[in-house]
Amino acid sequence: MNHRVAALRERMSQAGLDAMLIAKPENRRYLSGFTGTSANLILTEDQALLFTDFRYLEQASSQCTGWTIVESGSSFVETAGDALAKQSVRSLGFESFDLSFASVESFRTWEHMVEGLRLVPTAKFVESLRMVKDVDEIECIKKAAFIADDTFAYILTVLRPGMTEKDVALELEYQMRLRGASGSSFTTIVASGRRSALPHGVASNKVLESGDFVTMDFGAVYEGYVSDVTRTVCLGQPSTEQRELYNIVLEAQERALDAAAPHMLASELDAAARNFIDAKGYKDAFGHGLGHGIGLEIHEDPRIRLGGEDMLLPGMTITIEPGIYVPQFGGVRIEDDVLLTEQRASVLTSAPKNLICL
Ligand code: ZN
Ligand code: ZN
Secondary structure, eight states: OOHHHHHHHHHHHHTTOSEEEEOOHHHHHHHHOOOSSOOEEEEESSOEEEEEOGGGHHHHHHHOTTOEEEEOGGGHHHHHHHHHHHTTOOEEEEETTTSOHHHHHHHTHHHHHSTTOEEEEEOSHHHHHHTBOOHHHHHHHHHHHHHHHHHHHHHHHHOOTTOBHHHHHHHHHHHHHHTTOSEESSOOEEEEGGGGGSTTOBOOSOBOOTTOEEEEEEOEEETTEEOOEEEEEESSSOOHHHHHHHHHHHHHHHHHHHHOOTTSBHHHHHHHHHHHHHHTTOGGGOOSOSEEEOSSSSSEEEEESTTOOOBOOTTBEEEEOOEEEETTTEEEEOBEEEEEOSSSEEEOOOOOOSOOBO
């Protein structure tokens, strides 16, 4: 059985759990390799069961080495209940952050079907394992980062006043797909002019104009793993204020990249950029955390933010994305993806960061 499953079993035994139900798609994929849309896993000390319906039986058999595939379909509660009874499971962990109330209610049936069984809410057991990436995962994230970089190089050749933000978003998404992405890792953000002051300005019908800052935040999915890149460019010649704002964000980002190292607290890394931005007089204009983990999900632990208590470790892949947002004026954000290694931070994205004027 793979090392991921072994690590979860270790975690379960520390928590006194006989079994664990895994339903969250990313956790399911991480443990079993299953990429279909419908399945549940039950892991015990010596069994690894994957329940799915007839549509996915063949796929599951080929993807999920080491897992016993059980056909269940709509009778999952009943079929799994029989398996839990056979194993005399007493304490069954479930993902309390992700299961709906209705699902948990239906799983309560097992407390009647299996003598002595009780459901135990667990928090982020698999997510905490997923924070540190293995070699295969890092390769996928690197490829996703490369696709985003290459797409950015392309967009610079077509970006011009007269396009709408939606045109730009569509082009980014299409070009990432052409370069091998299976999709976008989140809804592409294109925010121009005054709208660039919106940190999460989803592309609108606004037409790009000369003098606009254009912030593009986008990412590719490759083999399930994501990249996440932001660049702000200027259409035409930037004003002194625009140049000043850009340079502060750039220096804040570079300070954080230099500071990033394993065995520091997430909050310390956040401070490396935040203290600089505060000192430049933009204390209230950087209203989000410095970054977040990336992997099978776009926002994973660790969260790099004010007060963030996660310890940064080698093998973690995180974003570093300071921004300054000035209402009625505009904003700048610069975001790279970073792999923490034993010695330092290695930057996975390489799109240029000098202020590009088109
Ligand atoms: Zn982003
Ligand atoms: Zn991000």
